[in-house]
Amino acid sequence: xDTGFLHAVAVDSSDAIRTGxxxxxxxxxxxxxxxQDIACFVPEDAPEAAVPAESIEPVEPIAVxxxxxxxxxxxxxxxxxxxxxxxxxxxxxxxxxxxxxxKVYIPPRGACPVDGVPTEEEVELPDTxxxxxxxxxxxxxxxxxxxxxxxxxYVLLDGADIAFLHLILxxxxxxxxxGLRVRAVWKPREEWxxxxxxxxxxxxxxxxxxxxxxxxxxx
Numbered sequence: 001x002d003t004g005f006l007h008a009v010a011v012d013s014s015d016a017i018r019t020g021x022x023x024x025x026x027x028x029x030x031x032x033x034x035x036q037d038i039a040c041f042v043p044e045d046a047p048e049a050a051v052p053a054e055s056i057e058p059v060e061p062i063a064v065x066x067x068x069x070x071x072x073x074x075x076x077x078x079x080x081x082x083x084x085x086x087x088x089x090x091x092x093x094x095x096x097x098x099x100x101x102x103k104v105y106i107p108p109r110g111a112c113p114v115d116g117v118p119t120e121e122e123v124e125l126p127d128t129x130x131x132x133x134x135x136x137x138x139x140x141x142x143x144x145x146x147x148x149x150x151x152x153x154y155v156l157l158d159g160a161d162i163a164f165l166h167l168i169l170x171x172x173x174x175x176x177x178x179g180l181r182v183r184a185v186w187k188p189r190e191e192w193x194x195x196x197x198x199x200x201x202x203x204x205x206x207x208x209x210x211x212x213x214x215x216x217x218x219x
Contacts (some may be wrong), residue, residue, distance in 0.1 A: 008040040016043075033062040051083035066142075080108040083122065085194040091186060095160055097121040103161035105137045107196075127184035127199070129157040130210040132219050137197050151175040154181060155202055163218055164196075179209035 011017045012024065031037040077085060081095060084107055087094040095106030096119035099137035103112065104123050110164035112119050134153030137146075151173050168176050170185070182202035192198045 002155040005035075007035075007038060010040045010042050033065070040188065051111045068130050078110060080110050080119075084108050087124075088196060088198050089192055089194050091189065091192060091198070093125045093127055093184075095123050095125055095157075097123050104159060105162050106157060106160050106164065114128060121158065125157045125159050127157070127186075128205060129160070129163075129182060129202070130215050131176060131177065131178060131180040132156050132166065132180060132215050134168065134176050136176070152175045153202075156215050161218065166196075166199065167201040168203070176206070177209070179215070181205045181207040181210060 009017055009023055023041040024039050024044050025034040025038045025066075026036050026042045028039040035070050093106060094108070095104045096108040096110075097104045098112035098115055098117065098119050098142050099121065100115040100117055101112060103114065104125070105112070105119060106125060107121065108122075110119060111117065132154045136149050136151055138149045139147055146167070146169075152165060153167075153168045153176060156163040157164050168180070168182060181204065183205045184194075184199045185201050185203055187198050187200055
């Protein structure tokens, strides 16, 4: 193996173990296809444990194993991001404009990645925009909240210079296309929190598609 893993080593005392010591696995009498099938490790020269051969039953190969995994993330918002999140709580979409290239970024970045200068001017944006690129999700997966097929797309808000990923719903997936004009669908006002999840999805506006020249630089 090229990596190690944590497990128990059975020795008589702490003086009987040292770094570099050779060990071997001591298998449990019953095996379930789990790391706990290794009861412990023992020194390489330790006598073999007496395990009757008839007690070890053949098992079917394991093709899939579901392992629950959780991840808690604590995010600290900086000042410009705080204002952006408070605006979302009020049902507003706020970006920031670079004083040099005049590009508008949402969510705010605090600095323009092109010019490397602070972006302090706030710009309130409408909740309408254009689909630039998109993906039709056809494959089901664990924890999926929407039945396939559905569309995840990059939406370029009117007046913004960077698109963000969101859902396109309320229309057949095959009707979504580049240039499609869309509008945000908000949760009920009493459910608004400090986050973009206040917008549940975008839906088509019924307007004519945007001309490719208006969004080709934002793909």
